[in-house]
Every structure is written in structure tokens, then in C-alpha cells.
Amino acid sequence: MIKWWKILAAVMILYTLVWGLLNPVPRLDILNETIRNVYYHVPIWFAMLFQMGYSVVFAIKQLAKNDMRSDLISNQAAQVGLFLSIPGLLTGCMWAKFTWGTWWTFEDPKLNGVAIAVLIYLAYFILRSSIIDELKRARIAAVYNIFAFVMMFVFIMILPRLTDSLHPGNGGNPAFGKYDLDSNMRTVFYPAVIGWVLLSLWILDIKKRLATLHYQKHEE
Amino acid sequence: MKNKFFILFAILFLSVIGKAQAITGEPKMADTFRSEGKIYVVIAVLSIIFVCLIAYLIYLDIKLRRLEKKD
Amino acid sequence: MQNGRLSHLIKKEFLLEFRQKSTFAGILVYIVATVFVSALSFKKIIHPMVWNALFWVIFMFIAVNVSSKSFMQETKGKGLFNYLYYNPRQFILGKIIYNMLLMATLSLLTFFFYSWFVGSMVQDMGMFLTTLLFSSTAFSGVLSLMSAIASKANNNMSLMAILSFPVLMPLLLVSIKLSKHAIDGLAWSVSYKYLLILIMLNFVVIALATILFNYLWRE
Numbered sequence: 001m002i003k004w005w006k007i008l009a010a011v012m013i014l015y016t017l018v019w020g021l022l023n024p025v026p027r028l029d030i031l032n033e034t035i036r037n038v039y040y041h042v043p044i045w046f047a048m049l050f051q052m053g054y055s056v057v058f059a060i061k062q063l064a065k066n067d068m069r070s071d072l073i074s075n076q077a078a079q080v081g082l083f084l085s086i087p088g089l090l091t092g093c094m095w096a097k098f099t100w101g102t103w104w105t106f107e108d109p110k111l112n113g114v115a116i117a118v119l120i121y122l123a124y125f126i127l128r129s130s131i132i133d134e135l136k137r138a139r140i141a142a143v144y145n146i147f148a149f150v151m152m153f154v155f156i157m158i159l160p161r162l163t164d165s166l167h168p169g170n171g172g173n174p175a176f177g178k179y180d181l182d183s184n185m186r187t188v189f190y191p192a193v194i195g196w197v198l199l200s201l202w203i204l205d206i207k208k209r210l211a212t213l214h215y216q217k218h219e220e
Numbered sequence: 221m222k223n224k225f226f227i228l229f230a231i232l233f234l235s236v237i238g239k240a241q242a243i244t245g246e247p248k249m250a251d252t253f254r255s256e257g258k259i260y261v262v263i264a265v266l267s268i269i270f271v272c273l274i275a276y277l278i279y280l281d282i283k284l285r286r287l288e289k290k291d
Numbered sequence: 292m293q294n295g296r297l298s299h300l301i302k303k304e305f306l307l308e309f310r311q312k313s314t315f316a317g318i319l320v321y322i323v324a325t326v327f328v329s330a331l332s333f334k335k336i337i338h339p340m341v342w343n344a345l346f347w348v349i350f351m352f353i354a355v356n357v358s359s360k361s362f363m364q365e366t367k368g369k370g371l372f373n374y375l376y377y378n379p380r381q382f383i384l385g386k387i388i389y390n391m392l393l394m395a396t397l398s399l400l401t402f403f404f405y406s407w408f409v410g411s412m413v414q415d416m417g418m419f420l421t422t423l424l425f426s427s428t429a430f431s432g433v434l435s436l437m438s439a440i441a442s443k444a445n446n447n448m449s450l451m452a453i454l455s456f457p458v459l460m461p462l463l464l465v466s467i468k469l470s471k472h473a474i475d476g477l478a479w480s481v482s483y484k485y486l487l488i489l490i491m492l493n494f495v496v497i498a499l500a501t502i503l504f505n506y507l508w509r510e
Contacts, residue, residue: 002278002281006281010274013270014267014270014271017263017266017267017270018263018267021259021262021263021266022259022263063506112460112461112464113461116457116458116460116461119456119457119460120457120458122457123453123454123456123457126450126453126454127440127444127450127454130444130445130447130450131443131444131445136443139506139507140440140443140444140507142506143440143503143506143507144440144454146499146503147436147499147503150495150499151458151495154492154495155461159461159488162484162487162488163484163488202277203277206277206280206281206284209284209288210284213284213287213288
């Protein structure tokens with residue numbers, strides 16, 4: 001089903017690809033042209049957080065209604081979110097290599113937080129695979145999902161702001177807003193965020209339908 | 221064919237990304253790059269890759285629609 | 292009435308522990324054995340960072356091992372009785388409070404044996420003990436919830452470890468940072484930030500555990 005928002009997703013990201021490389025950006029030391037990575041690296045993480053949020057909403061729904069559909073959606077959304085963390089991490093590493101001088105560092109709390117969030121969600125999938133009874137699996141996985149989301153939120157968004165960090169906007173560094181994000185960059189950044197979130201929803205939609213077909217086939 | 225594009229893309233990409241500027245100069249940007257029109261190659265490459273991915277997604281979408289219609 | 296039941300629960304846990312003296316003795320053996328082994332292999336620890344890291348690794352190992360036992364002990368019959376008799380919130384609070392006391396005692400014991408065998412490098416004892424206290428409560432919160440989840444999922448011990456480790460890591464990081472400050476004898480003002488983080492983590496974890504346990508209860 002080709003819906004309007006899917007086309008919108010594709011168009012928006014294409015727009016950010018083209019115009020993001022062409023439009024004028026603030027000229028800054030160290031960052032130089034790589035500030036354009038804001039159009040790609042950050043929206044991917046936004047999309048991942050969105051997917052995890054989607055997953056937790058359906059986990060709560062599953063606990064309230066005790067049905068399998070919410071569990072299926074919650075599961076698939078968590079998968080999409082976890083998948084999105086890979087390009088997020090890769091783009092972050094590339095960016096770090098050129099601006100901070102190293103692919104990875106254990107000093108930055110946001111990097112640590114992200115690594116731990118990935119591990120937490122991996123543990124979620126291990127938990128799912130260890131329970132056989134369907135309904136039981138749905139409930140217990142939903143409980144852990146809620147826990148995982150809150151902890152992820154704490155480790156990625158809250159802790160880095162409280163301690164020293166290399167990332168802009170956290171722990172002593174001015175946020176990107178100070179880097180003149182108001183003017184030209186916003187015209188590309190906001191569509192990029194919307195585009196990537198919609199793209200992740202498209203991928204989720206496909207996975208949902210595929211999983212539903214699988215499920216119906218198993219039922220027979 | 222694909223390899224040529226990839227190598228070209230890699231070289232262009234790597235040379236655009238920030239190098240430490242001289243002590244007195246202002247931040248070096250990719251102006252010469254742009255003025256010579258090479259930036260359009262980068263854009264073209266990235267757009268092609270992205271359009272291919274979107275095409276794959278659309279293909280999956282249509283295939284799923286057919287499967288769902290069967291029931 | 293409800294408070295009476297809560298303290299009754301905690302007392303019951305204590306009684307269980309003391310009746311099965313073997314478990315407590317087992318825990319003691321764990322602590323002494325690990326500390327002894329590390330003392331043997333390290334001979335003399337000169338660098339405070341090594342001391343610090345080793346202490347926390349030993350504590351984490353012991354904490355994970357010990358807390359897995361408290362939920363694994365519930366048999367089917369006991370489970371039904373618990374369900375009928377107790378309010379789930381009381382039950383999990385009882386377990387968490389008991390675990391907190393247990394962890395705090397464990398941390399002190401570990402520290403005691405550690406400094407006996409390997410020597411103590413701590414300069415600011417007050418800060419160190421505060422760190423131990425808050426870390427052990429946070430550990431107990433996380434481990435209680437995780438062992439509750441794992442016990443519903445076929446009582447697999449390794450599953451509990453897998454579930455707990457990612458969440459314990461930031462806790463460990465903050466605790467290590469704080470105890471490093473204590474070892475170096477830095478002023479308390481330097482550590483306020485981390486103490487606040489630790490206390491906040493405590494709140495988050497224990498709140499989550501109490502709220503979520505309701506849903507695990509019905510299995």
C-alpha cells in the first residue's frame with residue numbers, strides 16, 4: 001500500500017541529500033564541512049528513539065489489553081530501532097574520527113550510554129527467545145521493554161547532560177543552536193528528522209505486515 | 221562499473237571532510253570543490269544509492285500487498 | 292495492617308536465611324574465596340585504580356550470584372501462597388528492602404575482607420561507605436527486578452546475568468568514579484554530581500521495580 005507519507009519520507013530524505021550538501025552552512029573550525037553530518041547522523045538517532053518509544057507504547061498496550069497484536073508491533077518496532085542504531089553508530093564513528101580524532105572513546109557518557117542501550121535491547125531479544133509460551137512471553141517481554149526504555153532514556157538523554165561530554169549540547173558544550181542552527185541549517189534539519197522518522201515507520205509497516213502473515217500462517 | 225563509482229565516491233567524500241586548517245587561515249570549506257562542479261557528482265552518487273534503496277522498499281511493499289490479497 | 296505485613300515479610304526472609312545457614316555460609320565462602328584468589332595473584336596492589344576496579348568486580352560478581360538465589364527459592368506451592376496472601380507491592384518491597392540490607396552487608400563484608408587480605412587504600416572512609424551504601428541499594432533494585440523476570444522465564448541463571456549486566460554497567464561506572472574520589476581523598480564537593488546521579492538512579496530503578504512487578508505477579 002503506497003501511502004502518502006511513504007512518498008513524503010522518500011522525497012524528504014532525497015531533498016536533504018541534495019540540498020544538504022549544497023546549502024550554505026556556518027564556517028567553523030574543526031568541524032568544517034562535517035557539520036553537514038547533522039542532517040544525517042542526528043535524524044537517524046531521532047528515528048531510533050522514536051521507534052523505541054513506539055515499541056514501549058505498544059508494550060504498555062499489551063499489558064493493558066493482553067493481546068498478541070500489540071506484542072507483535074512492540075517486537076517489530078524494537079527490531080527496527082535496534083537496526084537503526086547501526087547506521088547511527090557508524091556515522092557517529094566516522095564523524096568522530098574526523099573531528100575528535102578517534103573512532104571511539106570510553107570517556108564520553110553518550111557513547112557509553114548508547115552502547116549500553118544497544119546491549120539492553122539485545123538482552124530484550126534474548127529474553128524473548130527464552131520463553132516459549134506466547135502469552136507469557138508477551139507479558140514478560142513487555143515488562144522488560146518498559147524497563148529497557150526508561151533506562152535507555154536515562155542513559156542516553158539524562159546522564160550525558162549531567163556529566164562532562166564531548167557531544168554538543170551536553171555537559172558543558174554549547175548546543176548546536178549556538179552554531180547558527182537557526183538560519184540555513186534548520187531548513188534541511190527538520191525535514192531530515194521528519195523524513196527519517198517516516199522512513200523508519202515505513203520499514204516498520206513492512207515488517208509488521210510480514211510478521212502478521214507469518215503469524216497467520218503459523219495459526220493454521 | 222560499481223567499483224569505479226565507489227572509488228570515486230570514496231575519494232571525493234574523504235577529501236571533502238574537514239582537514240585542520242592553517243594557523244592563520246579561516247576554516248577551509250569545500251568551495252573550490254563546489255565551484256568546479258564536483259559536488260554534483262557526490263550528490264548524484266548518494267541520490268542513486270538512496271533511490272535504489274527506496275525502489276527495494278517499494279518492491280517489498282508491492283510483494284506484501286499481493287500476498288495479503290491472496291487471503 | 293499493611294505495614295505489619297511488610298515487616299512480617301522482611302522478618303520471614305531473614306528467618307529463611309538463618310534457617311538455611313548453608314546459604315549464608317556459602318556467600319561468606321564466595322567472598323573470602325574470591326578475595327583470597329585476587330590477593331594471591333596480585334601480591335601487592337600498588338595502583339589505586341587496580342584496587343578500585345578489582346573491588347567492584349568482586350562485588351558485582353558476588354551480588355549477581357547472591358540475588359539470583361532469593362527468587363529461585365520460590366517453589367510452585369510457595370508461589371501460590373504468596374499470591375493469595377500478600378499484596379504484590381508489599382511482596383516486591385519486602386524483597387527489595389531485604390535485598391538492600393543484604394547487599395549493604397555484603398558490600399561491607401567484601402570491603403572488610405578485601406582490606407584484610409589486600410590492604411585498604413581508602414583515604415576518605417565516609418565517602419567510600421556512602422558510595423557502598425547507595426551502590427548496593429541500586430544493585431539490589433536492579434537485581435531484584437531482573438531475577439523476578441528471569442524466574443518467570445524458566446529460572447535460568449545465565450539469563451538473569453545477561454539481563455542485569457547492561458543496566459549494572461553505568462551503575463558500576465558511577466560507583467567506580469565515586470570510590471576513586473574516596474580513595475584519593477578528594478573533597479566532597481567534587482563528588483556531589485556523581486552522588487546525585489547515583490541517588491537518582493536508585494530512585495528510578497526502585498520505582499520501576501515496584502511498578503512493574505505488579506504485572507509479573509499474575510503469572
